[in-house]
Amino acid sequence: MRIGLIGTGRIGTFHATALSRHREVGGSLIVTDADTARARRLADRLGATAAPGVDEIFTWGVDAVVITAATSAHGELIGRAARAGLPVFCEKPIALDLQDTLTAIAEVETAGTILQMGFQRRFDSGYTAAREAVRSGSLGRLHTVRAMTSDQSPPPVAYLPLSGGLYRDTLVHDFDMLRWVTGREVTEVCAMGSDAGPSMFRDAGDIDTAAAVLTLDDGTLASATATRLNGAGYDVRMELAGELDQIGVGLDDRTPIASTEPAGPPAATKPWTGFLERFGPAYEAELHAFVEVVRGERANPCDGREALQALRIAEACELSRRERRVVRLGEIAGPRD
Numbered sequence: 270m271r272i273g274l275i276g277t278g279r280i281g282t283f284h285a286t287a288l289s290r291h292r293e294v295g296g297s298l299i300v301t302d303a304d305t306a307r308a309r310r311l312a313d314r315l316g317a318t319a320a321p322g323v324d325e326i327f328t329w330g331v332d333a334v335v336i337t338a339a340t341s342a343h344g345e346l347i348g349r350a351a352r353a354g355l356p357v358f359c360e361k362p363i364a365l366d367l368q369d370t371l372t373a374i375a376e377v378e379t380a381g382t383i384l385q386m387g388f389q390r391r392f393d394s395g396y397t398a399a400r401e402a403v404r405s406g407s408l409g410r411l412h413t414v415r416a417m418t419s420d421q422s423p424p425p426v427a428y429l430p431l432s433g434g435l436y437r438d439t440l441v442h443d444f445d446m447l448r449w450v451t452g453r454e455v456t457e458v459c460a461m462g463s464d465a466g467p468s469m470f471r472d473a474g475d476i477d478t479a480a481a482v483l484t485l486d487d488g489t490l491a492s493a494t495a496t497r498l499n500g501a502g503y504d505v506r507m508e509l510a511g512e513l514d515q516i517g518v519g520l521d522d523r524t525p526i527a528s529t530e531p532a533g534p535p536a537a538t539k540p541w542t543g544f545l546e547r548f549g550p551a552y553e554a555e556l557h558a559f560v561e562v563v564r565g566e567r568a569n570p571c572d573g574r575e576a577l578q579a580l581r582i583a584e585a586c587e588l589s590r591r592e593r594r595v596v597r598l599g600e601i602a603g604p605r606d
Contacts, residue, residue, distance in 0.1 A: 270294050270560060273326035275346060276338030277302040277311045280360055283545055284337055287553045289315040293560050301326055303338075327353050333563045335556075336360065340431060344369045347384060348376040356383035358559040361441060363576055365433040367602050370580055374573040385559050385569050386576040388445045390505075392554035395518040399509060400450045408511030411451060414491040415508040416443040419499035421525075421542055429473035435462065435495055436479060436583040436590075443493045444483075444582040445575070446507060453485040454578070457597045460586035466498050481586045501525035502540030503547055577603075 270293045274285050277300055288294045298317040302308035305321060312319035320326055326334060327349065334350045336343055336359040344364040350357040357377075363370045363386070377384045390396050402408055418439050424432065432438040448454065462476035470477045478496040485491060502525025507518040525540035527533075541547045561567045581601045589596040 270333065270563065271297045271299065271329075271331045272333050272335055273299045273301070273320070273329070273331040274335040274337060275301055275323055275326060275342075276336065277304070277308045278337065279545070281337035282311055283549075283552060284335055284556060285311055285315060285317065287556050288335070289317055291557065291560060293564070299326060299329060299331060327355075331355065333357070333559070335559075340365060340433070344373040347373040351376040351380040351382045351384075354380060354382060356385075356559075356563045358385045358387065358556065360387040361576060362433065362437065362580060363573060365437065367577075367580065367584060370573075370577055371602070374577060377573055383562060383569060384573045385555075385562055386571045386573060387555060388442065388449075388571050388576065388579070389548050389551040389555050390442055390446050391449055391571055392551040392558065393518075393548060394550075396446055396450060396507065399507060399516060399518050400452075402514075402516055403451055403509065407514060408509060408516065409513030411487075411489045411509060411511045413508075413510040414447060414451065414485075414489060415506075415510075416446060416491065416493040417504065417506050418443055418495045419504040420495075420497045421499055421501070421503045421540075423467070423469065423477070423497040426469045426473075429469060429475050432475070433583075434475050434587060435477070435497070436460070436481075436586040437580065439497075440479060440481070440493055440495045440586070441579045441583045443495070443507075445571075445579040447483065447485070447491055447493070447582075448575075448578060450507065450509070451485060451489065451491075453487050453489060455483045455491075455582050455585075455598055456486050457595055458483045458582065458585045458589050459595045460589040461593075462590045470497070476590075479586070479590070481589070483582070499525070501527075502537070503543050504541070505544075505547060 296316050301320040309319040333356040460481035462479040464471045464476045466477035480494045483491040527536035584601050585596045
């Protein structure tokens with residue numbers, strides 16, 4: 270299968286490496302980047318082909334496109350692939366605002382093509398097991414869900430103004446997991462944020478730490494927290510408490526937390542440092558799934574409308590933080606029907 274990958278930064282390099290090892294892709298991979306020298310170096314290392322620009326991705330006869338370019342380019346590239354009749358895998362988000370997201374989704378649906386979004390936690394073994402536990406009824410009626418994402422260190426300063434903010438950039442993964450694991454929809458949110466950390470966040474109009482309380486459509490209460498400044502390590506977890514049992518995702522010997530109890534578990538000697546390390550197998554699995562989707566061997570595991578729902582929750586949280594009030598999801602524009 271001939272796949273064209275656009276964007277050879279950190280996540281693009283990871284995805285290109287995984288695709289180059291895939292039995293259906295291998296040396297048929299084509300990569301391109303605004304930094305042509307970087308794309309050539311990656312292609313040489315992987316035995317792939319470097320294209321001089323994006324135009325060539327669409328004229329060299331590829332079977333599918335993987336978009337790992339800058340977020341600002343996602344919507345335009347999704348639309349271009351849709352008009353060319355090509356299946357697309359795109360790293361989240363589709364776009365940084367609802368209107369551009371809706372426009373891209375409409376182009377895909379009008380063309381009748383495939384858009385698979387990169388919410389890799391759907392392929393993580395821990396989250397998958399949690400989803401199965403909820404579906405089996407072994408937890409009983411859920412009453413509380415707690416989700417968190419804590420980065421060990423901030424992203425580059427230049428990235429912050431382009432990120433969309435902590436809710437859209439980071440917590441959007443937790444919002445997707447709330448829906449995917451529980452099978453419920455969020456009906457309202459109440460969110461707060463703090464920019465008390467380094468001034469780079471205030472300068473970018475962003476926050477470094479956030480917390481939200483979310484109500485699900487069956488009355489279950491959920492909380493979601495995030496920070497860019499968790500010096501102990503990269504910490505991503507979810508706890509689901511029901512009337513019969515309670516389980517946790519992300520608790521292992523690399524979880525960066527120490528117990529103060531005398532008989533508590535020891536502190537991690539090698540804590541997780543970042544998302545590529547923590548979710549490496551999940552990233553590979555989602556690309557394997559994309560190849561299967563393109564080949565018609567499975568259904569799309571995360572289409573554009575799924576990504577839209579997570580973005581709507583993030584938008585509601587941002588509005589709640591800004592206006593310091595409870596926001597109902599109905600206030601946030603939904604898909605065009």
